[in-house]
Amino acid sequence: MMWLKQLFSRRRLYNDLSEEINEHLEEKIEELVATGMSRKEAAAAARREFGNVTLTEEDSRTVWRWPSIENFLMDLRYGLRMLRKNPGFTAVAVLTLALGIAVNATMFSLVSSLLREGSYPTRTLSPRQITSLGAMQTMYLRMWLLRMNIALPI
Amino acid sequence: MKKAEQRDLFPGALEMMILQTLKRQPLHGYALVQRIKRTSNDLLQIEEGSLYPALQRLLKEELVKAEWSISSTNRRVRTYKLTAKGAKHLEHEVSRFEKMLEGITRVLAPGAS
Numbered sequence: 001m002m003w004l005k006q007l008f009s010r011r012r013l014y015n016d017l018s019e020e021i022n023e024h025l026e027e028k029i030e031e032l033v034a035t036g037m038s039r040k041e042a043a044a045a046a047r048r049e050f051g052n053v054t055l056t057e058e059d060s061r062t063v064w065r066w067p068s069i070e071n072f073l074m075d076l077r078y079g080l081r082m083l084r085k086n087p088g089f090t091a092v093a094v095l096t097l098a099l100g101i102a103v104n105a106t107m108f109s110l111v112s113s114l115l116r117e118g119s120y121p122t123r124t125l126s127p128r129q130i131t132s133l134g135a136m137q138t139m140y141l142r143m144w145l146l147r148m149n150i151a152l153p154i
Numbered sequence: 155m156k157k158a159e160q161r162d163l164f165p166g167a168l169e170m171m172i173l174q175t176l177k178r179q180p181l182h183g184y185a186l187v188q189r190i191k192r193t194s195n196d197l198l199q200i201e202e203g204s205l206y207p208a209l210q211r212l213l214k215e216e217l218v219k220a221e222w223s224i225s226s227t228n229r230r231v232r233t234y235k236l237t238a239k240g241a242k243h244l245e246h247e248v249s250r251f252e253k254m255l256e257g258i259t260r261v262l263a264p265g266a267s
Binding site for chain 2 (some may be wrong): 016019020021023024026027028049050051052053055056057059060061062063064103
């Protein structure tokens with residue numbers, strides 16, 4: 001349950017960290033000011049000795065993260081951002097997918113309803129009869145295509 | 155995180171020094187880094203910031219615990235304390251380090267073949 005606790009207390013952890021680093025810099029600045037440095041110089045010197053504050057905070061936060069899932073979410077966000085950035089590419093991709101799915105769904109429901117049209121009690125048929133059922137289905141399909149005025153080289 | 159570790163002498167060196175310093179007495183981040191710098195006679199150039207990721211790692215592994223308090227200079231500080239688990243870990247790490255150091259010293263010693 002450690003990870004659960006960490007997940008919820010993370011904000012607090014991060015706040016603690018920021019405050020702590022701030023206090024660190026303040027303490028350093030005060031010490032330098034006490035040696036006779038001006039406050040501005042002291043602030044610059046403190047930051048120089050500390051190193052990159054943002055990077056330090058980031059590195060410290062990384063420790064508490066859940067790398068695989070969070071990286072996946074980051075990749076996902078990155079993907080969405082890129083899609084928004086290239087609307088042309090997005091439109092083509094979405095249309096291609098939509099068209100593909102639509103055509104497949106239509107064909108499936110068409111063939112499915114056609115096959116069901118000539119529904120026989122298939123379970124009671126002998127293998128021989130099933131063969132003839134197949135033939136019947138093709139016939140139904142042809143009839144239907146004829147009815148709908150669709151020419152196919154069947 | 156990996157890079158921060160590589161900036162150390164070797165992975166875990168900074169953690170070991172932190173634990174050892176905290177073993178003597180609980181300290182807050184700023185005091186801790188000053189202590190390490192002073193104890194090493196400034197031979198180790200520790201970037202003060204590099205302390206914090208290391209402290210977070212130690213916190214996560216429960217080798218140290220932290221508490222907010224008011225320092226003698228009337229400052230709000232987060233004091234780190236070594237846990238029992240941390241003390242055990244430190245002992246283990248130190249003995250491992252000494253073995254490694256001995257090995258390296260022997261190889262580097264003049265006349266070694």
